[in-house]
Every structure is written in structure tokens, then in C-alpha cells.
Amino acid sequence: MxxxxxxxxxxxxxxxxxxxxxxxxxxxxxxWTTVTVRAAALNHHDLWTLKGVGxxxxxxPIVLGCDAAGVDEDGNKVIVHAVIGAxxxxxxxxxxxLLSELHDGTFAERVAVPRRNLVPKPAALTFEQAACLPxxxxxxxxxxxxxxxxxxxxxxxxxxxxxxxATALIALGRAGGYRVWATSRxxxxxxxxxxxxxxxxxxxGARLPERVDAVMETVxxxxxxxxxxxxxxxxxxxxxxxxxxxxxPADLNRVxxxxxxxxxxxxxxxxxxxxxxxxxxxxxxxxxIDRTLPLAEARDGFAALAEGDVFGKIVFTA
Numbered sequence: 608m609x610x611x612x613x614x615x616x617x618x619x620x621x622x623x624x625x626x627x628x629x630x631x632x633x634x635x636x637x638x639w640t641t642v643t644v645r646a647a648a649l650n651h652h653d654l655w656t657l658k659g660v661g662x663x664x665x666x667x668p669i670v671l672g673c674d675a676a677g678v679d680e681d682g683n684k685v686i687v688h689a690v691i692g693a694x695x696x697x698x699x700x701x702x703x704x705l706l707s708e709l710h711d712g713t714f715a716e717r718v719a720v721p722r723r724n725l726v727p728k729p730a731a732l733t734f735e736q737a738a739c740l741p742x743x744x745x746x747x748x749x750x751x752x753x754x755x756x757x758x759x760x761x762x763x764x765x766x767x768x769x770x771x772x773a774t775a776l777i778a779l780g781r782a783g784g785y786r787v788w789a790t791s792r793x794x795x796x797x798x799x800x801x802x803x804x805x806x807x808x809x810x811x812g813a814r815l816p817e818r819v820d821a822v823m824e825t826v827x828x829x830x831x832x833x834x835x836x837x838x839x840x841x842x843x844x845x846x847x848x849x850x851x852x853x854x855x856p857a858d859l860n861r862v863x864x865x866x867x868x869x870x871x872x873x874x875x876x877x878x879x880x881x882x883x884x885x886x887x888x889x890x891x892x893x894x895x896i897d898r899t900l901p902l903a904e905a906r907d908g909f910a911a912l913a914e915g916d917v918f919g920k921i922v923f924t925a
Contacts, residue, residue, distance in 0.1 A: 608629065608630060608631075608632055608716040609627075609629060609903070610627075610629070610630040610716070611626075611670065611714035611902060611905045611923075612625075612628070612630060612669065612670050612671065612714075613625065613626075613656050613657050613667055613668060613669055614626040614667060614668045616656070616658060616659030616662065616664070617657070617658070618660075621657035621658045621913065622657065622909055624657050624667075625909055626668070627902075627903065627905060627906065630670060630711075632717065633711060633715075633717055633718060633719035634719060635719045636719075638723075639720060639722065640679055640680050640719070640722050640725070641679075641680055641718070642675065642677045642678065642679050642680075642718050642719075642720060642725070643677050643678045643679075643925075644675045644676075644677040644715060644716060644717060644718055645675075645676055645677040645678065645734035645738075645925060646675065646676050646733075646737070646738035646923065646924050647675040647713040647738050647922070648674040648675075648739045648741075648742070648920045648922050648923075649672075649905075649908050649909065649912055649920070649922070649923065650673055650674065650742045651770075651848075651850060651912065652673055652707070653671045653672060653673070653707065653712075653912075654909065654913060656669075656671060656708075657671075657909075661708065666708070666709065669711055669712070670707065670712045670713075670714055670715050671712050672706065672707055672712035672713035672718075673705050673706050673707055673713060673741060674689060674713060674738050674740070675713035675718060675738055675741075676734045676735075676738040676740075677734065677925075679725060683725075684727070684734075685726060685727060685728055686725070686726040686728050686737045686741060686880065686884060687706070687713060687718065687725065688720075688724040688725070688741055688877045688880050689705050689706045689724075689741045689742055690703055690704075690705060690877075691704050691705070691709070691720075692704070697877065698873050698875065705742075714902060714923060715902075716902075716925050726880050726881045726884060727881075727884070728884070729887070729888040731887075731888045732884065732887060732888065735896060735899055735922045735924065736887075736893050736894050736896070739775075740883055740887075740894070741880060743770075743771030743774075743920060744775040744883060744894060745874060745875040745879060746775070746847050746848075746873075746874055747772050747775035747776040747779050747823075748775070748883045748886070749872055749879055750772075750776065750823055751763070751776060751779055751780055751785070751823070752779075752783065753872070753875075753879070754845045754870050755821045755843060755845050756821075757820055757821055759785060761785055761786070761820040761821065762785070762786045762788065762817075762819040763776075763780050763786070763787050763788070763819060763820065763822070763823060764788045764821070764823065765780070765787060765788070765790070765800075765805070765822075765823045766789075766811075766822065766823065766826045766830040766833070766834060767790065767811070767850075768789040768797065768799075768800040768805070768808065769793065769796040769799075769800075769915075769918050770825065771917075771920045772825050772848065774803060774894075774895045774918065774920075775894065776823045777789055777800055777803045777805050778803055778804055778894075778895070779892065781804030781805070782804075782886070782890045782892045786806050787804060788805060788806060788807045788809065788815065788819065789807075789809075790809050790810065790811045790812075790833075791808065791810070791811060792811045799918055803895065811830065812833045815837055818837060818838055818842065819837055819842065820838075820842055820843070821838070822834040822843075822845070823845055823847075824845065824846045824848075825846075825847055825848035825849075826849070826850055827846075827848065827850060827851045827852050827853055828849065828852030828853065828854065828855040829851035829852065831856075831858075835858050835861050835862065838867055840865045840867075841865070841866050841867070841868075842867055842868070843868040843869075843870055844867065844869050844870070845870050845872050846872065847871070847872045847873065894919065894920055895918065895919030895920065896919055896922055897911075897917045897919040897920060898921055898922075899922045900923055900924070901924055902923045902925050905923055908921040908923060
């Protein structure tokens with residue numbers, strides 16, 4: 608079968624290890640099944656794998672991709688939950704992994720997954736839209752509706768409008784009744800954030816009209832100081848990523864004096880993925896897709912993500 612594979616890692620030239628071509632058909636252990644992939648979404652995780660982050664070299668070559676929507680062996684249209692783990696909250700399983708870490712991922716014509724990882728695809732969502740949900744949109748859903756501890760009407764600041772998680776946060780926050788503010792260095796991305804549902808947009812690091820109830824943080828080091836200074840006393844910053852660096856100054860004096868909370872959030876559960884799909888079906892909210900490419904042109908999508916030339920998700924069709 609045709610697949611997109613990581614065959615080597617290089618932190619300076621990640622695309623050097625990106626290989627497109629034939630791979631063996633997936634095997635299915637007990638409790639697993641095969642999904643014929645119709646669409647798969649690209650994430651920064653895929654780029655980091657090519658850079659050598661979070662992957663053991665003895666796992667290479669490995670098929671990339673965490674997210675997919677397709678058809679299972681019984682002909683059901685499904686969304687693939689990317690977290691392989693046990694327990695009521697598989698994200699807390701210390702042995703958890705994502706597809707493409709220990710097991711071949713979704714950038715292939717077929718992918719093997721545990722049966723429990725399949726979620727019905729609502730008829731209202733296309734395969735391309737559904738493929739955007741398991742990583743970026745599920746991460747945003749958990750941040751907003753689980754970890755943030757907010758009620759509708761609260762003010763939320765989204766740092767770094769433009770990425771997959773950030774665009775999901777804006778759209779979901781708007782639909783959930785929050786007042787959503789967003790930042791970006793790009794005037795074009797700020798304008799598109801307004802079109803997506805943000806109430807106000809600001810340049811990165813700009814002084815806000817008032818302090819917010821919570822900050823959704825995926826950028827990390829470049830925006831951390833601004834995130835803490837933007838919170839009201841007792842406010843909360845929810846962190847699910849650190850694309851610009853993971854070790855900013857903690858500013859502990861501000862944290863304890865203003866009684867701020869810093870909450871980590873990673874992915875989401877299979878049940879949350881199912882509720883997210885229903886939420887989109889009921890509200891009419893749909894993922895922002897920057898571009899759709901055939902799997903054979905995956906290199907172009909990886910290059911665009913590496914250059915930061917995206918707003919929303921890049922989706923591959925098999």
C-alpha cells in the first residue's frame with residue numbers, strides 16, 4: 608500500500624527523512640481492526656517526529672500521521688482516536704502513545720487501530736472535516752470545556768491564531784458562548800481570526816483592554832510572559848504545547864501573588880472525541896481547512912507547515 612513514512616530524523620532538515628512509497632499492509636493484533644483511510648490531517652507532531660523529537664530511532668521506519676477518518680472493516684464511517692492507551696482516561700496512562708510513535712500512523716491507504724479507538728463519523732461532517740478532529744480539535748475541546756473551568760460569557764485569550772489548535776479554540780470558544788480574544792504577529796491571520804469568530808484580535812504581546820479569565824497557550828516561550836500578565840487574579844492558563852520553546856521564565860512571584868493556576872492538557876479521551884463530533888454536528892461549527900492535497904503530494908503539505916504558511920489544517924486524501 609502507499610504510505611508516507613519517516614525513514615530518518617534530522618532536526619535541521621526534517622523533510623530529508625520523509626519517504627513516499629510502498630509499505631507492507633498493516634497487521635491486526637487481537638482487539639485491533641483495519642480502517643481504510645479516506646482523509647488524514649497533518650499535525651506539528653508529524654514534523655517533530657522527522658526532527659527526532661519523541662521517537663526512538665529503533666522505531667524507524669514508521670508511517671507518519673495521527674489523525675484519520677475512513678471506513679472500517681464492517682463498512683462503517685468512522686473517526687480514528689489517536690491515543691493508544693488503557694483506562695477511563697487513556698491520556699493519563701503512563702504507557703500511552705499516539706499513532707506514529709509505537710505503531711504505524713494514518714498517512715497510508717490503511718491503518719490498524721484498536722477497535723475501541725473508533726468513533727462514529729456524523730453524516731454532517733465530510734471525511735476531510737472529520738480527519739481534523741482527533742488531535743488539534745480534540746486538544747482544543749478538552750482545553751476549553753474540561754481544563755479551563757469556565758462558564759459561558761467568560762473571556763478567553765488564544766495565543767498564536769493560525770495554527771490548528773488555535774483556530775479550533777476560536778471556533779469552539781465562540782460556539783460555546785465565550786468571549787474570545789486572539790493574538791498573532793500576522794495582520795492577515797488576525798483578520799481571519801475575526802472572520803472565524805474572535806471578538807477582538809491583537810498583535811502578539813500587545814496590552815489588552817482588560818485582563819482575561821483564562822489563556823489558551825500553545826506557543827510557549829515566546830508568549831508565556833504575556834499570557835501570565837494577561838490573566839486576572841485567580842485566572843488560569845491552560846497549556847497544551849510549546850512550539851516556540853518549553854522553558855520560559857516561570858515568573859513565580861506573579862503566579863503565587865495573583866493566585867494564578869497553570870494547568871497542563873494533552874489530547875483528549877475517546878469519549879470526548881465522540882462528544883466533540885456531536886458538538887460540531889449540533890452547532891454547525893466546522894474545522895478550518897487550509898488546503899487539501901492527495902497523499903502523493905504530502906511533501907508539499909509538510910513544507911508549508913514547516914514554513915508556518917498555514918491557517919487551519921492541512922488534510923491529505925488517500
